[in-house]
Amino acid sequence: MQRVITGIDVLLTLDPENGEGPLGELRDAAVLLEDDRVLWIGASAQAPPADERVDAAGCLVMPALVDMHTHAIWAGSRAGEFQQRLAGADYTAILEAGGGILSTVRHTRAAGDEALIAGCTARLARMRARGVGAVEVKSGYGLSPEHEARLLRCAREAGHRAGVRVLTTFLGAHAVPAEWRPDREGYVQHVIEEQLPLAAPHADFVDVYVDRGAFTVEEGERILRAGQAIGLRARLHAEQVERTGAAAMGARIGALSADHLERLDADGIDALARAGTIAGLLPGAMLYLRDAAPPVAAFREAGVRMAVATDCNPGSSPVDDLWTAGTLAAVTMRLTVEEVLLGMTRHAADALGLADRGRIAVGSTGPLLVVEPPPAEPPSAAALVQHLGAPRLRAIVQHPG
Numbered sequence: 001m002q003r004v005i006t007g008i009d010v011l012l013t014l015d016p017e018n019g020e021g022p023l024g025e026l027r028d029a030a031v032l033l034e035d036d037r038v039l040w041i042g043a044s045a046q047a048p049p050a051d052e053r054v055d056a057a058g059c060l061v062m063p064a065l066v067d068m069h070t071h072a073i074w075a076g077s078r079a080g081e082f083q084q085r086l087a088g089a090d091y092t093a094i095l096e097a098g099g100g101i102l103s104t105v106r107h108t109r110a111a112g113d114e115a116l117i118a119g120c121t122a123r124l125a126r127m128r129a130r131g132v133g134a135v136e137v138k139s140g141y142g143l144s145p146e147h148e149a150r151l152l153r154c155a156r157e158a159g160h161r162a163g164v165r166v167l168t169t170f171l172g173a174h175a176v177p178a179e180w181r182p183d184r185e186g187y188v189q190h191v192i193e194e195q196l197p198l199a200a201p202h203a204d205f206v207d208v209y210v211d212r213g214a215f216t217v218e219e220g221e222r223i224l225r226a227g228q229a230i231g232l233r234a235r236l237h238a239e240q241v242e243r244t245g246a247a248a249m250g251a252r253i254g255a256l257s258a259d260h261l262e263r264l265d266a267d268g269i270d271a272l273a274r275a276g277t278i279a280g281l282l283p284g285a286m287l288y289l290r291d292a293a294p295p296v297a298a299f300r301e302a303g304v305r306m307a308v309a310t311d312c313n314p315g316s317s318p319v320d321d322l323w324t325a326g327t328l329a330a331v332t333m334r335l336t337v338e339e340v341l342l343g344m345t346r347h348a349a350d351a352l353g354l355a356d357r358g359r360i361a362v363g364s365t366g367p368l369l370v371v372e373p374p375p376a377e378p379p380s381a382a383a384l385v386q387h388l389g390a391p392r393l394r395a396i397v398q399h400p401g
């Protein structure tokens with residue numbers, strides 16, 4: 001079925017070849033779609049006829065957002081730990097004492113498939129309602145072969161139920177579980193030899209959490225390489241709590257993205273720039289852990305592309321609204337409006353290897369958003385980032401099938 005969106009006040013193609021400036025902006029535009037694929041972009045006055053017409057007068061139109069880093073499948077609550085942290089407790093100290101990620105692991109292992117799928121579906125449905133079309137979801141709260149594979153399977157099922165494109169990431173190296181505490185090296189081998197083979201059929205990517213209280217650079221590299229050897233693409237948590245050199249390792253082995261990066265140094269920035277590794281910025285975790293900002297000005301200068309994600313998880317970033325994360329990235333990390341919007345669309349899609357999403361070009365795919373500006377504001381990209389929280393969507397133009 002062909003659909004045409006007409007009368008678009010501001011079309012953000014996110015493709016500089018299709019319009020003006022870094023956001024590829026067009027005024028008074030129209031877009032023709034066949035199912036979910038873009039066939040034509042042009043002036044509204046020249047819009048071709050179609051089976052269905054969507055009127056976007058007074059609105060912006062842009063591609064659906066892409067959330068490139070989430071831990072959106074878990075059971076249990078960490079609200080009590082939030083209160084402890086408000087009273088002064090430290091995130092890593094809680095983890096080292098068996099709480100934090102490990103407390104979520106206990107609840108997640110005890111939950112049935114249906115409960116896990118229902119929780120994840122509910123989170124994804126909220127994301128979708130705010131205009132997110134594709135979401136990366138990590139395992140990492142199972143930490144055994146069966147539980148890790150189960151989380152990835154359930155996350156994919158939740159994606160189908162919520163109507164969101166889900167890409168899954170195996171994160172068996174999220175923390176050393178209690179039963180492996182006395183034998184870290186044994187756990188690393190267990191991740192590679194027992195977890196990975198069972199998880200891989202349900203995963204698109206492999207990730208490791210390299211940090212104090214988690215895994216070393218050397219352990220992380222072995223696990224990522226083992227994942228790559230069986231066809232998973234690598235990404236990693238790097239330089240969040242402590243500077244470790246993880247980002248440079250990720251760049252060296254061809255990771256698609258290195259995420260967090262609050263403590264990245266100049267060598268790491270060079271390494272990301274040379275390799276074309278995308279910097280995944282997670283302002284939710286930065287806010288909740290009261291961290292300093294990652295070196296955004298240096299990324300800009302070095303030409304490192306930046307993506308912005310929610311890091312949606314029950315502990316360090318209980319945030320499921322990517323628009324909010326985007327505004328936080330601007331205010332707390334000093335990204336420009338253009339960097340925020342690219343970071344939630346095109347760069348995020350590239351970080352997931354989705355070259356036909358996160359932009360509007362002939363042949364691109366995925367839902368399109370008809371976005372109303374904030375009340376009584378003229379439609380502009382800047383206003384969408386300025387106002388905290390998701391804007392009103394007049395329509396999500398998506399092929400129903």
Ligand code: NIG
Pocket residue numbers: 071100101104209237240285311313314315316317
């Ligand atoms: O990205 N840093 C490690 N992993 C998550 C936290 C997950 C949790 O606290 O449950 C993160 O921030």
Ligand code: FE
Pocket residue numbers: 069070071237311
């Ligand atoms: Fe994370």
